[in-house]
Each structure stands twice: as structure tokens, then as C-alpha cells.
Amino acid sequence: MSAAGGPTTGGGPSSSAVRPPGGSYDPGATTAGGLAGELARLEAQAALSFPEELRILRELGLDPAQGPLIEVGAGSGAVTRRLRAALPGLAVTAVDVDGGLLAHAAGCGAALLVADGAALPLADGSAGCVLLRYVLQHVADPAPLLAEARRVLRPGGRIVVTEVDASCWGLADPLYPELAGIHAVLSRSQQQAGGDRAIGRRLTRLLRGAGYEQVALRPFATTNDDHPTEAFAPHLGPGRLQPLVAAGALTLSEFALAADRWNRFRGDPDAYVMLLGFSATGTAPR
Numbered sequence: 001m002s003a004a005g006g007p008t009t010g011g012g013p014s015s016s017a018v019r020p021p022g023g024s025y026d027p028g029a030t031t032a033g034g035l036a037g038e039l040a041r042l043e044a045q046a047a048l049s050f051p052e053e054l055r056i057l058r059e060l061g062l063d064p065a066q067g068p069l070i071e072v073g074a075g076s077g078a079v080t081r082r083l084r085a086a087l088p089g090l091a092v093t094a095v096d097v098d099g100g101l102l103a104h105a106a107g108c109g110a111a112l113l114v115a116d117g118a119a120l121p122l123a124d125g126s127a128g129c130v131l132l133r134y135v136l137q138h139v140a141d142p143a144p145l146l147a148e149a150r151r152v153l154r155p156g157g158r159i160v161v162t163e164v165d166a167s168c169w170g171l172a173d174p175l176y177p178e179l180a181g182i183h184a185v186l187s188r189s190q191q192q193a194g195g196d197r198a199i200g201r202r203l204t205r206l207l208r209g210a211g212y213e214q215v216a217l218r219p220f221a222t223t224n225d226d227h228p229t230e231a232f233a234p235h236l237g238p239g240r241l242q243p244l245v246a247a248g249a250l251t252l253s254e255f256a257l258a259a260d261r262w263n264r265f266r267g268d269p270d271a272y273v274m275l276l277g278f279s280a281t282g283t284a285p286r
């Protein structure tokens, strides 16, 4: 392991001279309530779909013997904490370019490392698994991160990339067609900032292009049969639209329309929502 400091376990992140967070992700301007709102959103988002994501990791045979797992773009550690609780023997290193955000992951038993996923201060072939969850949709070019993950994986090690695709985000019944244009603004603004909310469809080709083998796509669904409708607020509620009003990309009346429809939806006892996520997996060549 090279780098400034290497990972630390349990306490604050080991910090090196890392560029500030880039791409289309700004934790202070992602949702209503600034950074505190974003920390709550990341937590709620992980609580909603982690059981399905864990099922996929288990199906891939991930167990403590196959560690360590490197979680690149771990953010505040919403998934890191859950991974550590579900697989307590698994060594986990949580990596993020944003040391302030990563500091929130302290105390869960994972090693914390402030680093760019495209330049990991980790030795070749030192990891059993690399996880990137909702990271690649924020970077202009995923290829350097996927290449770096392949370098640190040992032969036969697994990569898991979990993402969304704005065109098949899921379904809501009732559906409010008048919101389609409003949600398109969110995708457009992420694209203008260098991200891609339609990355789900590109995942398997990105992994093959980066030299991974046994590439497969594993969609997963989360519904309000298994969670209260309210738990879908991070995805269906108006919170994520608020920064777009502040930025002048949406009008207040568009925001009010979205808030009204969300209130209708969550008050409807027959409302149904199915949220889709996509985990693409691959194996580092032997």
C-alpha cells in the first residue's frame, strides 16, 4: 500500500492532498436542507434498497474470506455501515474523494481512505471485491475508475457497480405525466454538470470495455409492498428538485406541482411504487 497515510480503521479518514469533489455531485446542493438533508437522503436511500443489494452480493459469493472489499465513493458510509453489520468479518475500506463526507463513516469498523477512485493508494491485486454505488453517474469518464478497480482486484476478484437509469427508474401507479418534464430537468442538469443519470444502460459495456470477464447485469426492485410509501420520499418527493429552483432551472410553481403530486401519492392507500436499480458485476481476469 502506498500513499499518504494509507487507510485508518475506525477513526477519522486518513487524508492526503486530494482534489476537491468533482463531477456532478455536490453534497451541499443535491437536495433540500443542504448537507444535513443530503446525509439524511443517503441514509434513507441505503435503508430502502440495501437488502436487495446485499442479496446480490451474497449470490456472488461475497463472504469475509473474499475480502477485503473496497467501497469506492462510499460517501457518508450509509452502505459501509450496513455492509459491516451484515458481514462483520469482512474487511472493508471506504474510499471517497470528499474527506468531509467520508468522516461520517467513522466508527463502523471500516478503514477510511480519502482518495480519488481513479488513483487508489492501494497495491495491485490487494482486494477481493470493489463496490461502486451511485458513483459513476457523477463522473465524466468512468473508465479510469474501472481500470483502477481492476488493478487493485486480485485475479478472479469481483467488481459490483450499482446504478440507475432515468428511462427505466421504475413505475408509479398512479402516474402523473405532468411531472415528466420536471424530472427531465434533473437529468439534464446532472448531465450539464458532467454526470449521466442514464448510465444504467451502459454498465455492462463499460465493464467489458475495461477488461472484466463474466459480466452480468442484475436488476433489483424495491416496492412499497415491502416498505412504507413514505420511505420512497428521497426518490419521488420534491426534495431533490429544490436546489434546481435555487439554481433557476425550475420555477417555484413547477416545484409546487411536484410537491402536490407527491402529497397526493403518499396519501393514496392504493398507490404502488416499484423502484429499479441495476447492479452490473464482473470478474478481474485470472
Ligand SMILES: C[S@@+](CC[C@H](N)C(=O)[O-])C[C@H]1O[C@@H](n2cnc3c(N)ncnc32)[C@H](O)[C@@H]1O
Binding pocket: 021, 022, 023, 025, 042, 046, 072, 073, 074, 075, 076, 077, 078, 079, 095, 096, 097, 098, 101, 115, 116, 117, 118, 132, 133, 134, 135, 138, 139
Ligand atoms: C451519490 S454519492 C453516493 C455515496 C455512497 N456510495 C452511497 O451510495 O451512499 C457519490 C459519492 O461518490 C464520490 N465520488 C465522486 N467521484 C469520485 C472519485 N473520482 N473518487 C472517489 N469518490 C468519488 C462523491 O464524493 C460521493 O461521496
